Amino acid sequence: MSGLQAIRTGTATCLTCGMLGSPIPRPVCKRCGSSLHFRKPNNIQRTWAYLIAAYVLYLPANLLPITITRSIFGTQHDTIMSGVVYLWHSGSWAISLIVFIASVVVPLLKLFSLTLLVISVQRRWCGEVMRRAKLYRILEAIGRWSMLDVYVVTILVALVRAESLATISPGSGVLAFAAVVILSMLAAMAFDPRLIWDPLDETQPKENVK
């Protein structure tokens, strides 16, 4: 197996343009001018910082109302979960399922998996490397879908205004929820998946590394 990591040859691949170069003496890609490092700088600390901030905001995002509906029948506060329940009861169970997955399952899954990945990297685990690499790839792809509810609220607020029988205003839960989505995306970007493979290369016999 030619498992030679670029870092062993003193080179690093540019994460922007893909060119292999040396980050020493200047940590700048020669072709595109992005910053070039062997591993993303302070990746574990930055991932933890974004993750903890996302966890903190997760509670208000789910407990505070995302929409406040005022009509002649009274005022109704809706959280993310009550929106899912409303859709389910009104018979649109497919849409309800999509909203549930995008707004509840994906953010939780993303936060927990990323926490697991950071801990596994800090403990330098050597097992399940391939699975962890795939997990990270999935996380990066699905995180954006949590923005769904933010767009739903935007359209509802714009359409159901004073001229109609009811008005919908955004609740402070939207702000917290949008922040959770952004922070979890930033956390995934700050994490360096190459760290998953690093402990593996260090346990390899020396003759493989020429």
Place this chain on the structure above:
Amino acid sequence: MTSRSAPKQTLQTATACPECDLLVDGTTNSGHCSRCGARLYRQGRHSLDNTLALACSALVLLIAANAFPIVGLDIQGQRIETTVIGAAVSLWREEMGMVAILVLLSTTVLPLIELAGLVWMALPLRLGKRPPGFSWVFRVLHMAHPWAMIEVFIMGLLVALVKLTNVADVFAGAAAWCFGCVMLLLAILHTIVEPRDLWQAWEEAEQ
């Protein structure tokens, strides 16, 4: 460190997997990392003509998507319509400025930057010239890409429509279809625009 003894030529054709740091040969590889399976580049070269054609049409559609209303509501003969910018403005008025900016950036500004940047890079390259500020534009596009979320916005539009059908007559505006087409064109663009080929064209082009 063995870097000093390695010949320079191998360093230029070789690349390293961005996800596991494995050194791979950039010419004979299948396009995927042999260790972790990450996609390194796409096989088969697409012409800059395709990129240009798709990006230009998406750009026109995206401008139309912002000029026309996306959704409308019909309550007892009274029609209420909104554009994306109008929706962001109503969020802003409700003291949700941050969310309004986020919505505007992810549905309009960043896709616009992405498409305009592609045309900016591909048009001079097609004519055999190096576009001014190529590496800067390339970096901006790379940063903007994860935050442009038109496909999620379309899904949000659908959910909002379903929610409102129980209350009033709703209809999708012209912009909804424009956004749908932009989404499809962007999806095709992402499968044919290969950064490696762009840089190769840049290296071949005259300064």
